Amino acid sequence: MKKKVLLMGKSGSGKTSMRSIIFANYIAKDTRRLGATIDVEHSHVRFLGNLVLNLWDCGGQEAFMENYFVSQRENIFRNVEVLIYVFDIESRDEELKKDLRYYQTCLSAIYENSPSAKVFCLIHKMDLLQEDQRDKIFSERENEIINMSKPVKCTCFKTSIWDETLYGAWSSIVYKLIPNVQELEQSLKLFADLMECDEVLLFERATFLIISFCERASHRDVHRFEKVSNIIKGFKLSCSKLASQFTAMEVRNSNFAVFIDIFTPNTYIMVVMSEPNIPSAAVLLNIKNARKHFE
Numbered sequence: 001m002k003k004k005v006l007l008m009g010k011s012g013s014g015k016t017s018m019r020s021i022i023f024a025n026y027i028a029k030d031t032r033r034l035g036a037t038i039d040v041e042h043s044h045v046r047f048l049g050n051l052v053l054n055l056w057d058c059g060g061q062e063a064f065m066e067n068y069f070v071s072q073r074e075n076i077f078r079n080v081e082v083l084i085y086v087f088d089i090e091s092r093d094e095e096l097k098k099d100l101r102y103y104q105t106c107l108s109a110i111y112e113n114s115p116s117a118k119v120f121c122l123i124h125k126m127d128l129l130q131e132d133q134r135d136k137i138f139s140e141r142e143n144e145i146i147n148m149s150k151p152v153k154c155t156c157f158k159t160s161i162w163d164e165t166l167y168g169a170w171s172s173i174v175y176k177l178i179p180n181v182q183e184l185e186q187s188l189k190l191f192a193d194l195m196e197c198d199e200v201l202l203f204e205r206a207t208f209l210i211i212s213f214c215e216r217a218s219h220r221d222v223h224r225f226e227k228v229s230n231i232i233k234g235f236k237l238s239c240s241k242l243a244s245q246f247t248a249m250e251v252r253n254s255n256f257a258v259f260i261d262i263f264t265p266n267t268y269i270m271v272v273m274s275e276p277n278i279p280s281a282a283v284l285l286n287i288k289n290a291r292k293h294f295e
């Protein structure tokens, strides 16, 4: 099941950087060395068994953009499942106006060629703003984009390659592409109830994006899932630099016991228990027994 994902936005907005971090094991500082994308770079990412993301990273230099809208229009905008348009938060005045014009042109091409495509806008490089300014500037930009997108519905995220927001946004986007996700969620809920754990998360094995979760106790930090994705992915990359492979982890403090383990061929599972002294063997056996119901 191939799903075409278009990644668009002006040159230097950060498209190849985010693709390389999520799908090609780059760390943020490696992206400084990336050159501009020439025309379109295609990559196929196998995601959850038979779901393959067909990523079209469209170089954003003006000459390429004009070409996509005119001579390559059908080729680019046909059969699109998801459009991700990346706005550089640093664009101001004329540059921003031009970017918004390109976005609108993109939307009309999508509307004509792939009317059911889902549209996401990433307001990117948020790290370049002062922390106390981020929410305000983001919601101004978001309102402007949502209004100009009508009648197309678009969802905006604020992102940066320097923190976990990138994982939050991409997890939400990929979640929308997973077939039978409700079934998966029901099975996860059943498992969480049987285990009497606080929460259970499923991560895609290569990217560490969150595919599904079940939360049985509430927590204050609503961004904790993407923080875990970001931290564990970083740890996994560090392990591979030492030629060892990350497979499992167990963390305990006086309140919680947390287990991360390989689950199915495409997923890792994380189980959070508010029983700090629970024996590891019991939890790991339950995880092992649950595996066959998810494969």
Ligand code: GTP
Binding pocket: 009, 010, 011, 012, 013, 014, 015, 016, 017, 018, 031, 032, 033, 034, 035, 036, 037, 038, 058, 059, 060, 061, 124, 125, 126, 127, 128, 159, 160, 161, 162
């Ligand atoms: P084209 O290929 O020309 O379309 O550009 P692109 O959109 O693919 O941009 P690219 O990913 O090559 O990134 C350009 C520069 O932006 C790189 O030096 C990245 O390190 C930097 N960059 C990407 N994301 C971020 C971010 O979130 N914050 C900051 N501060 N810099 C970023």
